[in-house]
Structures are given as C-alpha cells and as structure tokens.
Amino acid sequence: MLETFWILLLFPLVGAAINGIFGKRFSPGLIATIGCGSVFISFAIALLTFFELLGLAPADRAVTNHLFTWIESGNFVANASFLFDPLSGVMILVVTGVGFLIHLYSVEYMRGETGYYRFFAYLNLFIFMMSTLVLADNYLLMFVGWEGVGLCSYLLIGYYFETRVAGDAAKKAFIVNRIGDFGFLLGMFLIFQTFGTLEYHSLFSTVAERFPAPEIGFGVLSGITLLLFLGATGKSAQIPLYVWLPDAMAGPTPVSALIHAATMVTAGVYMIARSATLYSRAPESMLIVAVIGIVTALVAALIAIAQRDIKKVLAYSTVSQLGYMFLAVGVGAWASGIFHLYTHAFFKALLFLGSGSVILAMHHEQDMLKMGGLKKYLPITWATMGVATLAIAGIPPFAGFFSKDEILWNSLVSGHGHLLLWVAGVLVAALTAFYMARLMYLTFYGKERFSHESHGHHDDHDHHHSGPPKEPSLFVTLPLMILGVLSAIAGLVGLPAWLGDNRFEHFLEPVFHYAYTGDGHQGEHSHSLEIGLTVVIVTLALISIFLAYRFFVKNPAIPERIAERFAGIHKLLWNKFYVDEVYDALIVWPIERISRFVLWKGIDVGIIDGAVNGVASLMQGWSNRVKRLQSGYARAYASWILFGAVLIFLYYYLAN
C-alpha cells in the first residue's frame, strides 16, 4: 500500500459526494453505510500502510506519493504529493480510526435529525480534509486541509441552524480561525521568500544547512515560527484565540468529539511538531509556545472548575489539554506532545461521546446540576467514562498517565524546560483531576436531581421516549467500549525510561532528524528523581479526586459555601474571565461600527447623500431616490474624485 496509500483520501471524498448529492433520496441505513463504510476503508488502508512502514528500516520510513504538480510558476512549485512517515502515520490512524468510531456513534445519535445525509456528507468531507492536512508533504497542501477542516467545522457547528446560538458560534469559530489562518499564510509566504520552497524535506534540509545553530535574537526563523504559531493558536484554541472552542459545543456531540477534541484542534500541535526543524532553531519562539501553552492550560482548567454545562467542562478541558501539548512542543519534547495528542484523542473523544450518551438519556439536558445518580441507569457509559476520567487525571496505568508524565518530566529537564513550567503543569494536573472527578460525581453519583417524566423541551426529538434514562443501543455503546479499552492501554507504547523503553518516541525519532538537538543530550537524570516526581503528581491527582468526592458527594453544601465565600472569584471563573466580552468591546464592536456608521451610513449615506435625510432616504425608497438624483448628488461623488486627483497632484508637486 505504500506506493498508493493516497487512495485512502478518495473514499471519504466520494462518500461525501454521494451522500451530499443523492443522500436526500437514500434511506437512513444506506446513508449511514456509505458514511461509515468509506471511513472504515480509509482506516483499513491506513493500517495496512502503517504496518508496511513498520517493516522498513527506521531511516527509510518516509514514503512520498506524488500525484501531480499543483502549481508551478517560475521558482514557485507546489505539488499534490502526500507523505507517509511515522508522524503522519500516527496522525492518520488517529484521524481515520477515531473518526470511524465516531461515525458509527453518529448512526444512532443523529437518527431522526433533519438532514441526516447532510451530516454524514460533512463528516466525511471533514475526514478527507483532515487526512489531506496530515498527509500533505508541503505547507501549501497542508494549508488546503487546514482551511478545509475549518470550513467543515463551521458547517457542522452550525448544523442545528434553527438555533441562533449555533449560527453565532459557527460565525465566531470562523472569524477567530481567520485570524489564525492569517498568521499561517504570512508564515508560509515568509518561508518561501527565505528558503524558496515549501516542501518539507527540501525545506528542512536547507534550514539545517543554513542554520547549523539556533538563531540569536529575533530573526527570520523567529518571525516564521511565531506567525505559524499564530495559526496554531487559532486552530488549536490557545490564548488569545481560544474563545471559539467552548462556543463550538453548540454543534452536535459527535462533532465535538471528532473535530473539537480528537482531531482538528490538534492540528496546531501537529503543525509545530512537523516544523520542529524551524522551531528548534528559534529558541525565543519555543519559549513563547511553551508559556502560552501552560498559561492556556491553567486558565482553561480554572474555568472548567466552575462550569455547569457538561460539554462546556469538557470543552475547557480540551483547551487545557491542548495547552499541555503546546507546553511539550514548546520545550522541544516533540514526541511527547504527539504522544499526548494520541492518548488524548481516545480519552477525550470517549468523554464527549459519553457525555452525548448522558445528554441523550437526559433528553438534551446538559446542566450537570440537574443530573446525578445516573450510574445505575447508564452502567456502560459510567464505566467507560470512568476509565477516561482516570486516564485524563493521570492515574496509572491508564493512557493519560504516561503521556502527561512524559510532558511534565520534559518540561523540567529538557534544555528549554524550567521549574516554573513544571510547577504550573503539576497544578494543572491536580485541577484536571478535580474538575473531571467533579463531572463524574455530579453526573453519576449522589441524588437524582431530575424528574422522570419530561426533560427538556425538544419536541422535535420525540424519538427519544420519556421515562427513566436508559442506555442507548450498541451503535453508541460499542464505540464507547472500544475507546474505553484504548484509553486504558494506549499509553503502554510509551513507557517512561525507568519502566522500560519508550517505543513511541523512538518510532517518531526519524521525523525530527533535522531538528536542532543542542550539544548532545542533556545530562542524565537519575531514575529515582523521575519516579519521585511521578509519585508526587499521582498523589496530588488522587487527593484532588478525593476532595471532589468530599465536595460533591459527601457534603454538597461545601462547594456552595465556597462559591459564596469567594463570590468574586467564582463569578470571574463562571464568566470565563470575561474574555468574550473584552474581545467584543475591543474588536468586533468597532469594526462593525466603522462599517455601518463610517463607511456606509457615514460616507455613502451621510456625507454623500447629505447627512440630514441620510438614514431616512434609505428607507423611503424611490421618491427620495429621485430627489437625490435631481438635487445633484452625483456632484458629491465627483468631489470625491476631484479630491483624490488633487491629492495625487499635490503629492507629486510637493514631492518635487
């Protein structure tokens, strides 16, 4: 399959086309078969290719499929070529594997929604775009996928378009992402201008040649990497551009799981790991990446503690965990960042899908304070989410433990690491364990805080019968169980040094061949230190879980008292530090005003049409139009032209 692995891209594309064009006439069963089947075939091809890749010698593990020359103009060349190497291999397995499970889950979850076919078409299209993003062998093609996943995300967030919230969230996601894409584009221009190519291999070898050592001070590499990082903050929801992700939860839950947890939002981490050659030579950018990462992780974890909406908690948790990944790549632990990306994909997808199962059972109620005691009704959901919670909380031997442990260890001992980064990282780990335990306790334990008769008021979802909550069908629970197993064991491929061999890291090593590694490795640290720190972290996580138990199960009055005592802080957290409001006041509002009042009503209607009847003339229609015509408004236009001409005249006259 190595020579033709690119065909895996075709299946989701064809699936999207068939469902998108003809799906209206298909039965739900056929739609689901096409949607899931196409992704499954992709996954199978990816898996076959992956095993073939494993059969090669480590140095040869980078295979390119060249399809055609996309753009060729002078010295500007961009190919439609795809690269399969350990990094893109891991990514494509996550994308198609987790993607397939979520497709399967959607069969049941989305049943009965209007536009079932549309949903699967968008979802397939997303898989195609995401695969393009991770398999591209140059930045321009990566950008195609980058924009494409953004577009799909936009369409899927706005899927429940009857609700205004969804439409607004979709718009917000798109606008914020544009700011990020702007950075990506400029970064790309700067790469091409400086190195004359956008193709990974030739670019990285050129960079390694021209920059044998990291650049000192702020140079072109710092510029490139910071611009690319701006792109990453948009796509991966980091400070200052994280605001769109929590709102994006207005989309259907499978979408949240696939796009806004497991795959698309990790694209920024992937991109930086891919660009390790560039980043490793721009130490200042690395520091910024690491600091932004850890600060985001901390802020988002704090916000998550005070949220009541189950999906909002998970959304902020995602932002926080992404912050961890950026911390990892920011300290040069590329493989650890990708490792966490990979384990996170399983447990966070599982948490979202589990929350979807809860939401289904609660008839679209998302407020955790109106749940409680669901354990006996939803045993499978409870058990699988429990595994995921232990994984994200970093309890051994679940998957998250190994990846988080790697990141924290590296944040302390790597050449770019620092004690402060580690301390903050440990704090985030404790907070994570706390808010996740809170989520589990509020949802599954304690008193039932809902009534059995009617929950929510979604008349259009009448296919979910009222009555006691009950576990959905196998379509929903099977993905949960598979992801549960993966969340439990996926970390074992990357054991810490004191337990054995980190095979994951060794596997990825060839990808970072050109990355600058400093003067040999950092000094060896004793295993006892590493073990000691691990014990500290795990103990803190356990204490956090215990505290959450005390607060939310044993004595529910405590959190209320705390919230009252520290009302200010609670309000700040509940309102997410007011970031949305600040952005609105500083950016959105002024642009809108300029457009509406200065450029349109001001110049068009105000100055030109005469300020007096400006607005009115727009409304009053024809009679005023005639008046405008007769009273010579064209003269006002003419004066603009004259004004411009005079400026040009003066400019040249005075300049000489």
Next chain:
Amino acid sequence: MNSLDFQMLNYSALSPEIILSVAGILLMLLIPFVKREKQAKLGYLSLVGIAAAMVAVIAQWGQSDLTFFDMVFQDNFANFAKLLFLFAVAAIIATSIQYLERDSLYKAEYFSLLLFATVGMCLMAASADLIMTFLGIEILSIATYVLAGYRLGEQKSTESAVKYFLLGAFSTGFLLYGIAFIYGATGSTKYLEIAQSLGNQTEYPVYLLIGLGLIFVGFGFKAALAPFHVWTPDVYEGAPIPITAHLAVASKAAALIALLRILFQVVPSISSGWVELLWISAVLTMLVGNIAALTQSNIKRMLAYSSIAHAGYLLVGLAANNDFGAQGVLFYLLAYAFMNLGAFAIIQIIGRQNEETVEIKDYAGVGFQHPFLGLALSVFLVSLAGIPLTAGFTGKLFLFSAAVQSGMYWLVVIAVIASAIGIYYYLRVLIYMYMRDAEGEIKPVDRLSMATRIVIVVMVLGTIYLGILPGSILKLASEAINF
C-alpha cells in the same frame, strides 16, 4: 510606416475589432426585420460574432508587430486580454438573453452595444498610444452608459446611467488632462517614444509624474479603485444585472490591463514613483471594499463593494511591479471573471422578474430549494472568499507572493487582513442559503435557459479547474507578458 499607405497596414492585428464592429452593425440592420418578442434571440447571432473574433485572436497568437501608424500592438498580451474580454462578454450575452426576455426588454441594440463596448476594450488592451487608449475607453464608456440605463422605466436604472455618465465624463477629463501633461513633458503620446525619451534618466520632470497621476485617476475610475470608486455601488445597484456583471468584470479588467501595459511599457524605469501611488490606492481600495461590504443588505451592492475589494487585490499585483505580479494579475482577472460572472448569473436568476429579490435575506433557504443554484453559488462565494482549491485562492496566492518577492511585506499583511475580513460577508450569504429558513414561501424562479445553465456550469468548472490545476493558464499568462 509614417506615410498613409493603407496597403501596408497589418489588418490581422485589428481583425477581432473589425469583426466585432461589423457584427454589431449587421445586428442593428437586422433589427427591423425581427418581431419584437423575438429580438432577444438576436443575442445568439452576436455570440457568433464573438466566436469569430475569438478565432481571429487565436489565429494570431505568437505574432508580434507594431502597426496602424504605431498606434496598435499586436502581441500575446493583447491577445490574452482580448480572449478574456470576449469570453466574459460571451457569458454576459448568454445570460442576458434570458434576462431580457423575462423582463420584456425587447431591444436588440443591447447586443450591438455590448459588441461595441468589446471593441473599445480590445483597443485598450492593444493600444500603443495614449490617444488610442483614450479612444478605447470612450468607445467602451459610451456603450456602457447606455446599457446601465437599459431597464427602461426603472428610475433606479436611469439614475445609474445618469450618474455613471456624469462621473465618467468628469473622470475622462482628468485622463485627457494627464495625457496633455505627459505630452508636454515628453513630446509624444506614443508608449514606446515616451519610454525612449525617458531613457535612463533618474530625475523626472514633475509634469510627467503629475500626468501619470492624472491618468491614474481616469483608470482608477473605470476600475473602481479608491478613492475613485464612489460611483460603484449606486451604479451597480441600478444597472441591469448582466450589465453590472460587465462593469464589475469586463470593463474593470480592461482598465487594469491598460494600466498594466503602461506600467510595463511606458514607464518601467520610473515605476518607483508610481508604486507608492499604487500601494496607497491598493490599501485604500481593499479596506474600503471589504469593510463597507460587511453591512450591505442588498446582494448587488455587496458584490459591488466586493468587486472594489478585488480591484484592490489586483492592484497589489500591479504594485509588486515584477513579472510574477503581471502574470498574477492576468491569472486573477480570469479567475475573477469565472467566479464573478457565475455569481452574477445566479443572482440574476434568483432576482426574478424586475429584480424583485436581490436582498440577502431573500436567500434564506434557497440552498435547499434550488440545489443546483445553491451549490454553484457556494462555489463562487467560497472562491471569492479565497478558500483553497478554488481559483480565488490560487489567484490571491500569486498576487500576494509577487508582492512578497518585491519586499512589500506590509502591503501583503494588509491584503491578507483585508481578505480575511472579506470572508465574513461571502459566508453570510452561505449562512442564509443553508442555515436560515425563509420567511414565508420561497418564490419559484424561472427555468434556466440552456445558455444560462451552460454559463453557470462553465464558470463552476473554471473556478475549480484554476484552483486545482492553475498551471496551463499560468503558462499562457507568462507567454503573454513577454512584451
């Protein structure tokens, strides 16, 4: 070649213009013999004229000459431009037939005027003399002044025509004034002679610079560059939709192509004095176009501001002032023609009789009601927004990277910001089409005529083709800029 020997003229250089003129006159002569209700069908005849002119252009591809008393170039640049114009006008004619029949505008002079306008545009592209350029602009303008007012009895349309005429005449004054300045400074109006008289000087007479600045006003008016764009929204809104498409695509392209030739052939050595002007105008044009488009509620007005914004992107390519930029401009003009002509063809159909439904809110639910139109319009809007795999993206990529090559980083930063703003209003239409329910019933639209359907399909395919395989057109463009 200075003697008036008409035998020696290279008629092949002007064969397309001659064919178009003859076709236009023949069409007028035929009108009395055709029933009023059938007159719109004469449009098909004008398409034959266009096709013949296209053949005449292709036949002379690769030849190069300076003829008609050094007034006209025969070169690939002119050929490329002429093909572009002919293609655009063919699409406009093809969609106009249905438009005229639906709105009972039985006046076949319409097609003659379009052909004459095309003659003017072709002369602008081929001109080797400022006077010839001026004539080309005037031929184009007079025809389009009339066409803008073609919705007889509609005050909006009349207003559009009168405004366009008054302001057009006004700006032409600047153009002539500028030509006079240049003549005064260099003693000639011929492109090559002006360039020769400048030689390798580094200091230029201020009159020359002022003259260049003033002719920029004239071109800036035609191409709707800020601050000479102010007429655009009113005129575009009032004109019949196919004519709006013509103004936004074809006549804008003609002005930019004439400007491009002057930039490369008349004043290559002092282009630095120009570049600042182009730079400033590009920034203004992009920002004004994109920001003002944000709050428009009428789709014609929105596309008017959008076309201003796109003129700004094209100016970025001009300001780059290198071969890559010139190629990019030619490429983008074609890309822009595909996506904009397609978009206009669709809003014309959705607009219904007498352009009843041209508000953006009228597009609520259209995507599901008319899947073909909705999907096609989505492709055009996504391309206008500059999303990858469409012509709009590759085109912008070429323009902006040309500016990067010239070291104009700030210009590119502003351009990228401006186009990021732009995405918002294009996608707003998409939201309405697919994510809002119509207030009340969506009114049915006419059945698409075969011609309109072909136009839409061709434009969709072109938009995607240039997005995925831009190579062949880019190669043509690079052949075209070998002056």
